[in-house]
Amino acid sequence: MAPRDQREMSSDEESAASGDLRRGPWTVEEDLLLVNYIAVHGEGRWNALARCAGLRRTGKSCRLRWLNYLRPDLRRGNITAQEQLLILELHSRWGNRWSKIAQHLPGRTDNEIKNYWRTRVQKHARQLNCDVNSQQFKDLMRYLWMPRLLERIGSGDGADVATTAYDAPLPQLPASWPVDDVELSCTTDASSSSVSTDGTYQQQLLQHQLVSPPPPPAPSAAFGESAPSGNNEGSYSYSNSSSNAAAMWDTLCQPPPQTDCHPTTVAETACSWSDESLLLPGLSGDMGMGLSELGDTMWGAGADDLWYTQIMGL
């Protein structure tokens, strides 16, 4: 038996075993307790935090709730074209290193990126009847998806291009919490934490004066640490500005550390993109369906992937 298995139960596990811990969706009241406590004491020491804040939750649960939902610097809304591009590129380099990828997408959580990958990207792979890690699918991303995203970004369309109609660009959340002039339409469904999904939940908490505004960002661990700090494995920078597309191009023009069987860089591919010169190495033949069929099924008819339909002349 591994030493790990021999250890005694943690306080979390003891409480969980004895059944006095809450699970499932967080309530507004719980969110307030957590937010208030962190505003005053900062984050960390999650087990102790959970106890001291009066939350009948595990430390893990508190940490997750804070990092994935309550943090003031979270960016909400659908994944933009720029973000999609970064995800695709970074995943091709690092695989399922979600937290690492998330470090390069400020305001996005590893959970969010992971969900995006599983629900969107893997779905496409399934529809193509090929493995998401297969060379075929990587080629598809590299020669179809990513160039198109670059095209959109480069045309000034991409930075703010939502992948769907409701994926409008969101204003950057303030670095600190207090919000003076935010108009809110808040539903007060106290039974659920799903008050809104548009990035104003924290603001709504404030608006209802249920939570004390936190102190200004201090050089402590409490706030403002989510921005990627030292980046020793790449040169990505990121902003929501469409003018950043050029910088992203430059970055993506650099050959990845471990190249696939195709030495062509994304940028080269993008530059040579045209309807007529659409060559897709390895994409024909043994796929589950032909490219013409893909237009019908792979990206569907949603605005999300309208580009594909257009490109294929469908």
Add this chain to the structure above:
DNA sequence: AAAAAGCTCAACCGCACGTTA
């Protein structure tokens, strides 16, 4: 209009690893 199928994403789980006492 209702039922079924599909989709999204918040939350949980187990494990690994780093830190602390």
Add this chain to the structure above:
DNA sequence: CTAACGTGCGGTTGAGCTTTT
């Protein structure tokens, strides 16, 4: 040095919502 504790990560689940039939 070691056991206990705390944290972070990737994988998975399922409730609720949306779309399709």
